[in-house]
Amino acid sequence: MKERDLEESSDEELIKLIAAGDAGALRVLYDRHVGWLVIRLAHRCSDREIVDEVVQDTFLAVWRGAGRFRGDGPAAAWIWGIGVRRLVERFRRRPLPRWRREGSETEPSAEELVLLGIEHGDLAKAIDRLSPELRAVLRATVLDGLTTREAAGLLGIPAGTVKSRMVRVRRELREALT
Amino acid sequence: MSWHVDHELLVHYQGGRLGDTASFSVEAHLVGCAPCRRLISDAIDPARRDQLWAGVIDRMDWPDPRRAERALARVGVPAHTARLLATTPSIRMPWLLSMVTVLVAAVVASHSFGEGPFLFLVVAPLVPVAGIAVSFGRSIDPLYEVGLATPTGGFRLMLIRATSVLVSSLAVSMVPAVLLTEARWMVVWMIPALAVTVLTLLVSTVISVSAAAGVVCTLWLVGVAMTELGASTRYAAFGASAQMTFGGLALGSAALLMIRRQSFERVGHDWKETG
Incomplete structure (x- = not known):
């Protein structure tokens, strides 16, 4: 397919072409998705080398596994699912100290909190009131869609701890919102 | 939005x-x-x-890592060892399935001749020997000489592969053992299996690995037959004293194998040329 046609194709069409072995389509998909993937992964792992490795693994997995894309959700969600699991696998293979896993997150400024309060209301405040450990578990399980075991691998804590922290998250959010 | x-x-x-x-x-x-x-x-x-x-x-363009290799890597096997194991023919699925078939057939035949688990006990220890015979040598490893020059070559490579063969053979033998025989017969073939496997490796330092497997298989069959014919009770070849003998044989062969380990490092030895 011509390059301009590829540029105008949807992600789903590109993935179909990739499944048929079209490397040009992979290039276009890569250009569309590499940026946010790098940055989102960097929020979960501050080691740039590992992030780069995981990003490459992810697009190779897309290249080889495009036929398995069922198209029942956004392509970006599928790509993220692959990426975050590669990251979990990477941690399992060679664990990093915890401080190197966490992204370079700092507390939000008061100004941001105010803006967010307007934007998201009570839920944002309730989430902000959770301890950082609880928020990390919430992110891994809810936002990243990982299983308990995978979340444990990503965060470097036992699976039982993930479960008990999720129980606490639910309790604290329920209390804050009712 | x-x-x-x-x-x-x-x-x-x-x-x-x-x-x-x-x-x-x-x-x-x-x-x-x-x-x-x-x-x-x-x-x-x-x-x-x-x-x-x-x-x-x-x-x-790199080859896609096999499913087995990824599974091994996931449980903590280092990537290079996982690659080695995944390329060992006798731990691939078709081989394992054929071994299960052989063992199930042995159990069924044994039962239909009214022999209890006897035939299974005779065949099960030969599974790792057969696995060794198809796992080593130039025929499966086109980079054999190159491998010898690497730190993982020779003896260490042999140990890694032999261990994987032994573990997978024991695992597949457990399938018919658990499903089809009484609990007390589930384990008595293990020490003989270990003994004949190590003995095969030892003999393979002198003759080719397939010949070694053949010799050891014959020795095993003849030994079992003679023990059974000469003894007053059935299953004498798997009794307590026989187990002691096989344990001793395994240890002795392992010791000799350590002494002769240099022969795994040499190019042109029979061990490398057949398989």
């Missing part, structure tokens, strides 16, 4: 200076919003983007 990531939020998110809650919102939004994804993607250094792409292209 009415809500979009504004520039300030985006910059903070990229720099990792956004709080968790806001990051959650941004990330959840990005999954479904192509324009915002494009905005954020533009911020990444083009040099890094190209460099990453070059790495992807580079590896696109």
Whole structure:
């Protein structure tokens, strides 16, 4: 397919072409998705080398596994699912100290909190009131869609701890919102 | 969608200076919003983007790691060992399935002749020997001489492969053993299996590995037959004293194997040339 046609194709069409072995389509998909993937992964792992490795693994997995894309959700969600699991696998293979896993997150400024309060209301405040450990578990399980075991691998804590922290998250959010 | 990531939020998110809650919102939004994804993607250094792409292209033609290899890597086996194990013929699925078939057939035949688990006990220890016979040698390893020059070559390579063969053979033998025979027969073949396997490796330092497997198989069959014919009770070849003998044989062979380990490092030895 011509390059301009590829540029105008949807992600789903590109993935179909990739499944048929079209490397040009992979290039276009890569250009569309590499940026946010790098940055989102960097929020979960501050080691740039590992992030780069995981990003490459992810697009190779897309290249080889495009036929398995069922198209029942956004392509970006599928790509993220692959990426975050590669990251979990990477941690399992060679664990990093915890401080190197966490992204370079700092507390939000008061100004941001105010803006967010307007934007998201009570839920944002309730989430902000959770301890950082609880928020990390919430992110891994809810936002990243990982299983308990995978979340444990990503965060470097036992699976039982993930479960008990999720129980606490639910309790604290329920209390804050009712 | 009415809500979009504004520039300030985006910059903070990229720099990792956004709080968790806001990051959650941004990330959840990005999954479904192509324009915002494009905005954020533009911020990444083009040099890094190209460099990453070059790495992807580079590896696109590499062979896909086998499922077995990925599974091994997941349970903590180092990547290079996983690759070695995954290329060992006797731990591949078709081989394992054929071994299960042989063992199940042995159990069924044994039962239909009114022999209880006897035939199974005779055949089960030969499974790892057969596995060894098809796992080593030049015929499966075109880079044999190259391998010898590496730190993992020779003896260590042999140990890694032999261990994988032994473990997988014991595992597949457990399938018919658990399903089809009484509990007390489930384990009595294990020490003989270990003994004949180590003996095969030892003999393979002198003659080719397939010949060694043949010799040991014959010895085993003749030995069992003679013990059974000469003894007053059935299953004498698997009784307590026989187990002691096999245990001793395994230890003795292992000791001799350690002494003769140099023969695994030599190019042109029979061990490498057949398989």
